[in-house]
Amino acid sequence: MLCSTEKLPKRKSTQNEIIACFHDSLQSSFRITIPERVAPHYHEFHTENIFVLQGRAEMRMDDKIIFIKKGMHLTIPKRTIHSVEKVLSRKPLVVISVQAPYFDGKDRILVNPY
Numbered sequence: 817m818l819c820s821t822e823k824l825p826k827r828k829s830t831q832n833e834i835i836a837c838f839h840d841s842l843q844s845s846f847r848i849t850i851p852e853r854v855a856p857h858y859h860e861f862h863t864e865n866i867f868v869l870q871g872r873a874e875m876r877m878d879d880k881i882i883f884i885k886k887g888m889h890l891t892i893p894k895r896t897i898h899s900v901e902k903v904l905s906r907k908p909l910v911v912i913s914v915q916a917p918y919f920d921g922k923d924r925i926l927v928n929p930y
Contacts, residue, residue, distance in 0.1 A: 819835065819837030819838065819845065819846075819847050819912065829849075829851050829908070830851065830852075831851070832848065832849065832850050832851070832854065833848070833849040834846050834847075834848050835847045835848075837912070839918060839919075840918065841917065841918050842916060842917055842918065843914055843915060843916045843917065843918065843919075844914070844915045844916075844918050844919040844920075845912060845913065845914045845915075846912070846913045846915075847869075847910065847911070847912055847913075848910070848911050848912075848913050849908050849909070849910050850871075850873070850900050850903060850908055850909040850910075850911070851903060851908040851909075852902070852903055853899070853900050853901060853902060853903065854899050854900040855899060855926055856876070856897055856898070856899040856926070856927045856928070857897070857898070857899070857924050857925055857926045857927060858894075858895055858896055858897045858898065858925050858927065859892075859894055859895070859915070859919075859923045859924060859925070860894060860895060860923055860925060861894060861917075861923050862894055862915045862916065862917070862919055862923050863891065863892065863893055863894050863915070863916050864891070864892040864898075864913055864914070864915050865889065865890070865891050865892075865913070865914040865916075866884075866889070866890045866891075866892065866911045866912070866913050866914075867888075867889050867911060867912040867914075868884050868885060868886050868887060868888045868889075868890075868909070868910075868911050869886065869910045869911060869912060870886055870905075870907055870908070870909065870910040871885070871886065871903060871904075871905040871907050871908055871909035871910060872884065872885040872886070872903070872904040872905040872909070873885075873900050873901075873902065873903045873904055873905070873909045874900070874901045874902045874904060875890075875898065875899065875900050875901060876897075876898060876899045876901050877892065877896055877897070877898045878896055878897055878898075881901070883904075884909075897927055
């Protein structure tokens with residue numbers, strides 16, 4: 817299955833955009849465009865792998881701040897609170913997110929900001 821990465825968004829919008837790429841019983845993959853931020857949350861039963869296609873951002877994983885940019889890969893173990901605190905680039909942050917096992921959106925538990 818193909819999830820187009822040829823024409824990435826150039827301008828920031830006001831909302832995050834999630835495009836489903838592929839699902840099976842073992843994983844779900846999405847292309848996510850983030851213009852500003854992602855609220856703190858965790859996944860009780862899922863590990864998430866993020867591949868940064870475009871942009872730069874400040875992320876929080878539990879109590880640690882990290883900076884991500886195009887070309888990076890990040891693994892977020894299950895039960896790790898994570899968020900995109902701030903997109904630092906002019907263009908939106910665009911990532912491929914791979915959740916394992918199959919992710920139907922129900923295992924996204926929002927938490928209060930740190």
